[in-house]
Structure formats: C-alpha cells, structure tokens
Amino acid sequence: MKYIKLLIAPVLLIIGVFVAIACEPDDICPEGVATTPRLIIDFHDILNPDNKKNVFDLIAFGVGNDNVLSDYYFTDTDEVFLPLKTDVNTTQYTLISDATVNDNGTPDDDTDDYIEGNPDTITINYSREEVYVSRACGYKTIYKNVTLTIEPDADNWMLSRQPMNENQSVENEDETHFIISH
Numbered sequence: 633m634k635y636i637k638l639l640i641a642p643v644l645l646i647i648g649v650f651v652a653i654a655c656e657p658d659d660i661c662p663e664g665v666a667t668t669p670r671l672i673i674d675f676h677d678i679l680n681p682d683n684k685k686n687v688f689d690l691i692a693f694g695v696g697n698d699n700v701l702s703d704y705y706f707t708d709t710d711e712v713f714l715p716l717k718t719d720v721n722t723t724q725y726t727l728i729s730d731a732t733v734n735d736n737g738t739p740d741d742d743t744d745d746y747i748e749g750n751p752d753t754i755t756i757n758y759s760r761e762e763v764y765v766s767r768a769c770g771y772k773t774i775y776k777n778v779t780l781t782i783e784p785d786a787d788n789w790m791l792s793r794q795p796m797n798e799n800q801s802v803e804n805e806d807e808t809h810f811i812i813s814h
Contacts (some may be wrong), residue, residue, distance in 0.1 A: 661769035668772045669805045670713040671756060673780075678791050678813040684710040687789075687814065691731040691747060695724035706731060713805065716756060718773040726753045729789045729814070752790045753783040754812075758802070775802040780810050789814050 661667070677685035692704035692712060704712060704727075717723045731749035738744055758775040765772050778800040782790045792813045802809055 665765060665769050666804060667769065668718060669802050670715045671802050672711060672713055672805060672808045673810045673812055674711045674808045676811050676813045681813060686710045687729050689731045691728040692725055695726055695753060716775055718760065721758055721760060723756045724753060726751050750787055750789045752788050755781045755783060778802055
C-alpha cells in the first residue's frame with residue numbers, strides 16, 4: 633500500500649505539470665496590436681497648402697446611419713481619423729464645418745433641435761483585403777486603391793483633396809492618407 637502511495641504522488645505531480653503546460657494563455661488581443669486602420673485626413677489652408685488649418689466646430693457623421701463620431705462633435709481640429717466599412721467597398725461621411733445647434737425656438741425642448749452649418753459629403757471608395765493578425769486578435773481589414781471624392785454642392789467648404797500616394801492604401805494609422813484643403 634505504501635508503494636502505491638509513493639507512486640501516486642509523482643504521477644499526480646507529472647499530470648499537474650502537463651496540465652499547466654497544456655493550458656493556453658488568455659486569448660485577449662493586447663493593446664497596441666495593429667487592428668483595422670482608420671483613414672487619416674489632414675486639413676490644410678487652401679491659400680498656403682503647406683500649412684495645416686483647423687476646421688472649427690466640426691461634426692462628422694456617417695451617411696446612411698447618421699451616427700455622429702463622438703471624437704468629432706463640435707470639435708476644432710486639423711485632422712480626422714475616419715473608420716471605413718469592412719463589409720462594403722464604399723463609405724460616406726458628412727463633415728459639417730461651423731456647426732451650431734438650432735433649438736427651433738424652444739430652448740427647454742431638445743427633441744426638436746437640429747444641426748446647422750456648412751455640410752460637405754465625402755465618398756471613399758476602396759477594395760478590401762482581410763489580413764490575419766493572430767488567434768487572439770483575429771483578422772484586420774486593409775484598404776487598397778482608396779479614392780476620396782468631395783461631393784459638389786452649392787457651398788463647398790472643402791475645396792480640393794490630394795492623396796498622399798498613387799494607388800493610396802490604408803494599412804496603418806501612422807501616416808496621413810489624404811489632404812483636404814479649405
């Protein structure tokens with residue numbers, strides 16, 4: 633009986649070691665790992681194209697879903713980071729410059745409020761490629777052959793656009809992808 637007890641202890645120890653080795657680390661995508669990048673647009677001065685220029689009281693929202701981007705809600709900025717759709721090859725945004733809230737004459741009732749300002753719509757076209765990152769992080773989408781069009785209207789504040797490269801791609805958030813002059 634003692635012999636069996638002496639054998640069981642090392643066997644349990646060996647089994648415990650194998651179980652510990654066989655366990656995998658948590659499948660959590662670490663912070664800082666590159667995921668699906670956003671499109672980066674810098675705003676420049678139309679009169680001095682080498683200088684960045686703020687857009688004041690900017691509001692940005694997706695066309696078709698009217699989701700306001702929380703980072704761009706009455707913001708003064710000289711750049712925007714816009715997420716692109718991963719399930720279709722086109723994304724549209726409306727960017728409103730000099731935005732204000734019209735309370736419709738009822739300051740105590742915000743249900744009838746609406747946004748005023750100078751809206752311009754941009755259309756971004758691209759092709760998508762899925763790239764494997766890791767088991768924890770899954771796949772990310774990179775965008776190839778990206779084009780940006782400023783939709784014409786009666787009062788465009790965005791006057792020109794320029795891609796940073798021919799056959800512009802969006803593979804990371806370390807560089808500007810387009811310049812829009814205003």
